[in-house]
Amino acid sequence: MEERDFDAIVVGSGCAGPIAALELARAGKSVLVVERGDAAGSKNMTGGRIYMHPLRKVFDADTLATAPLERRIVREKIMLMAPDAEFTIDFSSDAMRTDNDSYSVLRGPFDQWLADQAEEAGAEYICGIPVEELVKDDAGAVIGIRAGEDEITANVVVLCDGVNSLFTEQAVGYQRPPASAIAVGIKQTFALPAKTISDRCLVSSDGEGMAMLIAGDATKGNFGGGFMYTNRESVSLGIVAGIEAVSKSEYPIYQMMEELKSHPGIAALIEGGELVEHSGHMVPEGGLHIMPKLVGDGVLVAGESAMMCINFGYAVRGMDYAVAAGQMAGKAAVRALDAGDVSARGLSCYQDMLEDSFVMKDLRSFSAEPEFLEHFDHMFCGYPEMVRDIMNNMLVIDGSPAKHVKDSVMPEVKKMGYLNIFKDMKGALKAL
Ligand SMILES: Cc1cc2nc3c(=O)[nH]c(=O)nc-3n(C[C@H](O)[C@H](O)[C@H](O)COP(=O)(O)OP(=O)(O)OC[C@H]3O[C@@H](n4cnc5c(N)ncnc54)[C@H](O)[C@@H]3O)c2cc1C
Structure with a gap:
């Protein structure tokens, strides 16, 4: 040698x-x-x-x-965001408190x-x-x-x-x-008291926290998504969006970020927070x-x-x-x-x-997954709105006779198209 x-x-x-x-x-x-x-x-x-x-x-x-x-992440949220609504899967499990854990x-x-x-x-x-x-x-x-x-x-x-x-x-x-394989990420960090974060995210101690990924209106229908992670005394909020998609979009990424912050599903979580950091980076996808x-x-x-x-x-x-x-x-x-x-x-x-x-x-x-996600257009614009309309049909009561669940769901599914949903489901099951 x-x-x-x-x-x-x-x-x-x-x-x-x-x-x-x-x-x-x-x-x-x-x-x-x-x-x-x-x-x-x-x-x-x-x-x-x-x-x-x-x-x-x-x-x-x-x-x-x-x-x-x-914070040890013990609450996971996946949000489908429409411009005027949000539908969130909220999951927490004791399995997240074992050695198979994750931290912000x-x-x-x-x-x-x-x-x-x-x-x-x-x-x-x-x-x-x-x-x-x-x-x-x-x-x-x-x-x-x-x-x-x-x-x-x-x-x-x-x-x-x-x-x-x-x-x-x-x-x-x-x-x-190629640019299509790279995304750009931007993030803002908001300082908040630890207890406020814990209360807003429904975690039982200041050592535990929440992770949230957001699909749909976070990127104004473009390929990408939003994220939020709770730190001890701050909250990290950001967007990751395909560079190619962003370059063709009428929405610059900073505007997506501004609108994300004011969406009711997000605004309540960062309210009163002081912006302490702003950063950007590329992400290979x-x-x-x-x-x-x-x-x-x-x-x-x-x-x-x-x-x-x-x-x-x-x-x-x-x-x-x-x-x-x-x-x-x-x-x-x-x-x-x-x-x-x-x-x-x-x-x-x-x-x-x-x-x-x-x-x-x-x-x-997961080698097929990047190509699938890049073309999963309905996830960024379509499904969040479909879910909003189904939930509105079921939960907003205007005094007219109540509908059976199938009558709340099927017309919206039909609007999206059975074939589209079948194709997306098949692709998702194969790639994800
Ligand atoms: C917005 C966003 C959100 C993400 N979210 C997550 C997440 O929640 N969970 C997750 O696991 N991953 C996430 N990632 C991905 C994760 O951050 C990266 O995969 C990880 O940081 C890669 O680590 P690394 O050590 O390879 O590179 P980096 O962490 O990027 O480190 C590279 C280092 O090399 C240095 N360097 C570069 N060029 C030179 C040079 N010429 N000379 C000397 N030094 C140099 C840099 O300064 C840097 O310190 C996210 C990324 C982004 C951008």
Whole structure:
């Protein structure tokens, strides 16, 4: 093995990067993390809620107890929003209070905590400097990074630089995905007293919280949806919408956001809240079809730089994939370094580990889902209005003779078209 400045360099300190660095450092390897933000998390954004299962594989319970998690999510809401109505499925279960739980997070403190864990394990950090280029040897293997005037070499480089990776093309020949496979997310965070949040969301303590996804009028009928997550003393509210859909829509995304905030189903939940943060970020939504190669000579790609994110419609997942992939990338790099072979072949155990895990299993089994959701037009405009009309027929009493349920439901279903509903149901059952 060549003499290099470090055994490994990790580019980016979001969710994947610090975990990869931690695995390497725990195995006694010298590892440098380079993060362009002034501090880990300063450039990052999520909805967001993280599913805890992969974190429990990295950290013991005592360490996890020090993580800046916001609220354990014990109430899930899925809202169908029409301009003048909303229909909400509201679910809570004791199963959400087990180790298969999830927590809301704010990325500033959460990413900093992840970075602290990597540093405590022995990883070195440089923040506030963007990596500009990968360094390759004459045979084309990645052997380091260039940042400003500095060239720093390593036997393995782990790319964890997120959805807009500048390096996957140079590292593994990746072509950037089409706009139709990428969404844009915007989020506003409103400060509110903890007790107010708990009362409004019907959770029994300030350690518990709610997640809500919103389909329909949140994006003015365009491909996308809204979200709300309760933090300890704030509420995160936002929209994720397809870049292509937004570029063709008469509604700019900021206007969607303004109208979402004033919708009666949302306004009551944020009333009196002070706007304390406004952020925006891209979200990869193309799944398996837009993934780059994950391994090259001297290089591994993890998290959103490998497009590991799925919008299930009822939940968005990316952080748990990033944590798990970061851990596997770290372990694979250690194995390759120990074997003295950091070629794509030596590092290929990373691909094997991922294939064996929920990460690639999910990405493969939901590979048809992005295409389906993109064309599920009635979910964004049609079904919310149909459900509104059915519920109005049943629940708004005007003194005329009461209707049987079938007479409240069937005329509205007929308006939508049996065939349309059948086609949508069939597609949803296949893709989701
Ligand atoms: C609006 C929105 C809502 C979401 N909701 C959820 C949710 O509820 N649950 C969920 O699980 N996921 C959610 N996601 C997805 C989730 O946030 C991502 O999947 C996750 O953050 C990916 O982690 P990562 O470590 O791969 O990348 P990131 O967290 O993006 O980290 C990449 C890091 O690399 C750094 N970097 C980039 N370029 C360079 C460079 N040249 N040099 C040095 N450093 C660099 C960045 O500054 C950043 O720190 C959401 C995303 C958005 C945008």
